Amino acid sequence: MGRTRQTDAALKKGSAEMLVLSLLEERARHGYEIAKLIEERSGGILTFHAASLYPLLYRMEGRRLIKGRWVERAGQRRKRHYSITPAGRQVLADKRSGWSAFIGALVRVAGLRHA
Amino acid sequence: MRNWAAFVRAHYSGRQEPTAQAIEELAQHVEDTWRAAIAAGRSDEDALALARAQLQNAPARLPANMVASPGRGLAGVLAASWRDVRYAWRTLRARPGFAAVAIITLALGIGANTAIFSVVRSLLLEPLPFPESERLVMLWEADAQNPSRTTIVSMPDYVDFQRSVSSFEQTGIWEYLNFNFSGEGEAERVVGFRMSASTFAMLGVAPELGRTFTPDEDAPGHHVAVISHAVWQGRFGGRADIVGYMARINGLPYEIIGVMPPAFRFTNRDVGVWTPIAFNDEDRGRNSHSFFGAARLKPGVTHAAANAELASVARELAKQYPDSNGGNTAITMPMSDFGVAQLKPTLAALTGAVTFVLLIACVNVANLLLAQASSRRQEFAIRASLGASRFRLAGQVLCEALLIAAIGGAAGLLVAWGSIEMLAGVLPSSIVTAPFRNAGQLRLDTTVLAFTCGISLVTGLLFGLAPIAALRSTDLKSSNTRTATGRMSTVRTILVATEVALALVVLVAAGLMIKSLARLVANDPGFNTSNVMLLTMALPQPDFYGPPVRTTFCSDVAERAGTLPGIVAIGAVSHLPFTGANAGRSFTVDGKTMPPGQTASASYRLTCPGYFKAMGIRILKGRDFDARDATGAPGAVIINEETAKRYWPDDDPIGKRIRLGRHESGNMTVVGVVANVRHFGFDDAPRREIFRPYSQSAWPVMTVVVKTAAEPAGFASAVRASLQKIDPDLPVGRMTTMETVQRLSTGSRRFPMLLLAAFGAVALALALVGVYGVVSYVVSQRTREIGIRVALGARRAQVIRLVVAGAMRPVLGGVVAGGIGAVFAARLLGTLLYHVTPGDPAVLATIAGLLAAAGVAASLMPGARATRVDPMTVLRSE
Numbered sequence: 001m002g003r004t005r006q007t008d009a010a011l012k013k014g015s016a017e018m019l020v021l022s023l024l025e026e027r028a029r030h031g032y033e034i035a036k037l038i039e040e041r042s043g044g045i046l047t048f049h050a051a052s053l054y055p056l057l058y059r060m061e062g063r064r065l066i067k068g069r070w071v072e073r074a075g076q077r078r079k080r081h082y083s084i085t086p087a088g089r090q091v092l093a094d095k096r097s098g099w100s101a102f103i104g105a106l107v108r109v110a111g112l113r114h115a
Numbered sequence: 116m117r118n119w120a121a122f123v124r125a126h127y128s129g130r131q132e133p134t135a136q137a138i139e140e141l142a143q144h145v146e147d148t149w150r151a152a153i154a155a156g157r158s159d160e161d162a163l164a165l166a167r168a169q170l171q172n173a174p175a176r177l178p179a180n181m182v183a184s185p186g187r188g189l190a191g192v193l194a195a196s197w198r199d200v201r202y203a204w205r206t207l208r209a210r211p212g213f214a215a216v217a218i219i220t221l222a223l224g225i226g227a228n229t230a231i232f233s234v235v236r237s238l239l240l241e242p243l244p245f246p247e248s249e250r251l252v253m254l255w256e257a258d259a260q261n262p263s264r265t266t267i268v269s270m271p272d273y274v275d276f277q278r279s280v281s282s283f284e285q286t287g288i289w290e291y292l293n294f295n296f297s298g299e300g301e302a303e304r305v306v307g308f309r310m311s312a313s314t315f316a317m318l319g320v321a322p323e324l325g326r327t328f329t330p331d332e333d334a335p336g337h338h339v340a341v342i343s344h345a346v347w348q349g350r351f352g353g354r355a356d357i358v359g360y361m362a363r364i365n366g367l368p369y370e371i372i373g374v375m376p377p378a379f380r381f382t383n384r385d386v387g388v389w390t391p392i393a394f395n396d397e398d399r400g401r402n403s404h405s406f407f408g409a410a411r412l413k414p415g416v417t418h419a420a421a422n423a424e425l426a427s428v429a430r431e432l433a434k435q436y437p438d439s440n441g442g443n444t445a446i447t448m449p450m451s452d453f454g455v456a457q458l459k460p461t462l463a464a465l466t467g468a469v470t471f472v473l474l475i476a477c478v479n480v481a482n483l484l485l486a487q488a489s490s491r492r493q494e495f496a497i498r499a500s501l502g503a504s505r506f507r508l509a510g511q512v513l514c515e516a517l518l519i520a521a522i523g524g525a526a527g528l529l530v531a532w533g534s535i536e537m538l539a540g541v542l543p544s545s546i547v548t549a550p551f552r553n554a555g556q557l558r559l560d561t562t563v564l565a566f567t568c569g570i571s572l573v574t575g576l577l578f579g580l581a582p583i584a585a586l587r588s589t590d591l592k593s594s595n596t597r598t599a600t601g602r603m604s605t606v607r608t609i610l611v612a613t614e615v616a617l618a619l620v621v622l623v624a625a626g627l628m629i630k631s632l633a634r635l636v637a638n639d640p641g642f643n644t645s646n647v648m649l650l651t652m653a654l655p656q657p658d659f660y661g662p663p664v665r666t667t668f669c670s671d672v673a674e675r676a677g678t679l680p681g682i683v684a685i686g687a688v689s690h691l692p693f694t695g696a697n698a699g700r701s702f703t704v705d706g707k708t709m710p711p712g713q714t715a716s717a718s719y720r721l722t723c724p725g726y727f728k729a730m731g732i733r734i735l736k737g738r739d740f741d742a743r744d745a746t747g748a749p750g751a752v753i754i755n756e757e758t759a760k761r762y763w764p765d766d767d768p769i770g771k772r773i774r775l776g777r778h779e780s781g782n783m784t785v786v787g788v789v790a791n792v793r794h795f796g797f798d799d800a801p802r803r804e805i806f807r808p809y810s811q812s813a814w815p816v817m818t819v820v821v822k823t824a825a826e827p828a829g830f831a832s833a834v835r836a837s838l839q840k841i842d843p844d845l846p847v848g849r850m851t852t853m854e855t856v857q858r859l860s861t862g863s864r865r866f867p868m869l870l871l872a873a874f875g876a877v878a879l880a881l882a883l884v885g886v887y888g889v890v891s892y893v894v895s896q897r898t899r900e901i902g903i904r905v906a907l908g909a910r911r912a913q914v915i916r917l918v919v920a921g922a923m924r925p926v927l928g929g930v931v932a933g934g935i936g937a938v939f940a941a942r943l944l945g946t947l948l949y950h951v952t953p954g955d956p957a958v959l960a961t962i963a964g965l966l967a968a969a970g971v972a973a974s975l976m977p978g979a980r981a982t983r984v985d986p987m988t989v990l991r992s993e
Binding site (some may be wrong): 030031032033049050052053054055058059061062071077079080 | 133136137139140141143144145147148168169170171172173174177178180181787
């Protein structure tokens with residue numbers, strides 16, 4: 001438990017924005033979908049609670065990396081979909097190259113293997 | 116279907132609240148989580164736990180675009196305030212003990228203050244109900260050496276002032292009289308005035324119906340009367356044709372020419388009829404001071420200027436008429452001070468006491484809020500770390516304080532209503548009949564209510580916010596609260612000492628009043644009040660002098676009522692002791708010459724035979740009046756001990772002769788000497804009195820005094836009926852007893868004593884609450900220390916002693932400070948004290964002992980709780 005939380009915190013801190021941006025790169029999604037996808041695709045290692053996810057989304061929206069808008073569908077409740085902005089794409093590209101360099105270094109130094 | 120939005124909102128209550136949009140998203144997220152869990156086959160309980168987990172570990176601070184701002188404009192502010200109020204309400208409900216004590220404390224403080232200040236305001240601060248009343252003054256003649264010794268004016272002097280003083284725009288003159296109404300229904304006595312036509316004009320009040328007097332009607336011979344609204348409604352049933360109605364007043368036909376409006380009080384509510392002044396020969400003596408005078412100053416004329424001019428006119432009169440006016444001056448006083456000056460010590464004492472009660476209440480609330488703040492420090496620290504700004508915490512404390520003040524204020528309103536009802540029942544007649552005012556009918560003063568609520572509110576805010584201001588951001592983040600609580604408890608200790616000191620002052624004042632009253636009623640009044648019944652009868656009499664019209668009054672009373680079963684003695688008197696009624700006469704003593712400038716004088720009473728026996732006044736020498744002293748028989752007089760001592764110090768006064776003033780013819784022989792009576796009340800020194808038989812000299816109002824064999828109430832209707840038979844046209848007043856008269860006579864002291872005692876009790880209770888609160892708090896802070904002591908073998912008694920001794924430091928400090936304060940504050944009581952000094956050691960010691968004992972009692976309970984501390988639990992918890 002203690003270990004997981006530490007991992008969470010350290011990893012999330014730098015990586016959360018990149019995770020969200022990369023999921024939104026494919027298409028616009030709502031909050032619950034983002035959280036589910038992160039959990040599924042990380043095999044349950046990375047989880048976001050609503051209490052921390054939405055502040056992150058709002059902060060990113062405030063920095064104009066993503067944009068939320070309400071989408072209404074007949075017979076369903078309205079949902080707020082987030083889509084990536086051009087500025088978001090720029091940040092995502094920067095983060096990707098930064099993280100690739102970092103992970104490459106870890107692989108070379110610590111003998112990590114790409115998953 | 117769950118309300119997921121409310122689920123989320125509840126989770127964020129007391130913290131930064133997300134925007135409505137964010138709440139909707141969070142709610143959907145939580146709901147989706149719950150649905151997924153249910154779909155996966157989890158129980159509702161499990162699913163709900165997962166949903167709740169979604170809201171855990173929120174960041175300390177939400178991004179600005181996710182936080183609900185109070186919104187723009189009033190609606191936004193109101194919405195935010197309403198949220199805070201709801202939160203404050205929940206907080207208070209979670210602490211019912213604290214809330215109840217704070218609210219009761221405030222209610223008592225606010226209620227008592229509102230009630231007392233409503234009285235004070237109506238008596239001292241409200242302008243009189245006349246147009247431009249600040250220009251109205253009373254006119255007095257006074258001793259030039261000592262102008263505070265004033266007397267009412269004589270008619271010739273008044274006329275000279277009216278003519279010569281240019282500062283006066285208008286003047287008025289009147290004299291108290293009793294009027295007998297007869298004719299329609301039962302005969303009735305009504306207090307009234309003979310009054311100059313100019314007086315109505317001077318006051319600037321128009322009648323409700325008809326007219327007031329014309330200047331022509333000031334001359335004798337006009338049988339017209341103006342009546343009060345109350346007399347019109349009561350005696351005349353509000354008949355529409357009242358103006359022009361011929362009423363029987365004093366046995367003569369009088370035309371009712373006007374009715375004054377209901378609010379007109381001149382000078383008080385008992386006054387129901389006004390007749391023209393009609394000066395007669397008796398009024399023309401410059402020595403005959405029988406009239407009240409008043410004036411309206413010209414616009415722009417100051418009281419000082421008016422007084423200077425009046426004094427110079429009075430000096431001229433003194434030169435012109437040295438016999439009557441030598442050594443005299445004249446002064447004006449604001450009409451609003453008339454009849455109120457002697458109430459000032461009472462009002463000052465009550466105002467002081469009630470202010471102290473409010474202060475104690477405020478200190479108590481401050482104390483409670485501080486205690487709350489220290490115990491909620493942890494809560495504040497946690498909430499601050501969750502992102503609540505200091506501003507936000509302050510806002511909530513503010514809200515709580517406001518809520519307490521609002522509820523306390525509402526409860527205070529109820530207390531004020533209740534107290535005003537009670538006050539109305541115990542108001543002394545000196546306040547009820549204060550001139551021109553309606554002080555007897557108390558009404559709630561909303562200005563005062565608002566003011567006292569404001570004061571308590573400010574206190575609440577001040578002390579509610581102080582601990583928040585003291586929180587440094589580091590304090591907020593760390594949960595270590597030790598250092599700050601030390602400071603807090605010092606403040607609270609000082610507050611408790613203050614509270615004890617204030618309570619002591621109020622209690623000492625109450626104690627001094629109680630002792631005064633006890634000393635006072637321990638005086639022998641000179642008569643016996645038990646089983647003495649009184650009935651007032653008004654007798655037709657054209658003037659105050661000479662033999663009575665109804666020569667058989669005394670024998671009628673004795674024969675008709677005195678023969679009823681159970682009547683021990685019966686008599687009558689013109690001026691009953693303890694009622695304030697008085698008259699005086701000067702006389703010459705046969706065979707004695709008085710020093711130049713002096714005349715022999717004494718208070719003057721008329722009696723029917725049997726009066727002394729009925730009152731239990733001892734006849735020391737000689738005899739009571741009897742059939743020998745009939746109308747036309749040689750003049751007889753009875754004197755009291757004091758008169759005998761003054762004029763016949765070495766001789767037997769029986770058989771000596773005196774000659775009364777210039778209106779009486781013939782000498783009178785002293786036939787008896789009676790014991791002294793304290794005529795004006797328990798605190799009065801015996802005065803010289805002379806008594807004459809009613810059969811030889813009349814008086815318009817006589818009080819029939821009946822000594823009964825048992826409780827007087829049982830005899831009242833029989834006696835009344837037999838007196839009524841003497842003459843159906845003679846009004847017989849309501850029955851009262853000498854015991855009632857005696858009790859009412861002490862009203863001016865009894866009233867402040869009762870109130871001070873009540874305030875003292877409230878102050879004591881509040882101080883107890885304060886001591887208890889602080890000691891409980893200190894004990895909870897010292898649990899660990901006490902646990903160690905118990906572990907080291909301290910016995911129960913030692914622990915209790917430790918706690919009580921700690922508690923007694925502020926209590927004793929307060930007692931000492933309060934004792935010093937009380938000696939000074941008690942001087943305010945001034946003339947209310949009787950044979951007791953403001954620093955009376957017995958009272959001080961008793962009250963100090965009482966407070967110390969109360970302090971011990973209040974700290975015993977938390978002390979006992981401390982002994983139940985389990986050392987192992989305490990040590991393990993650290």
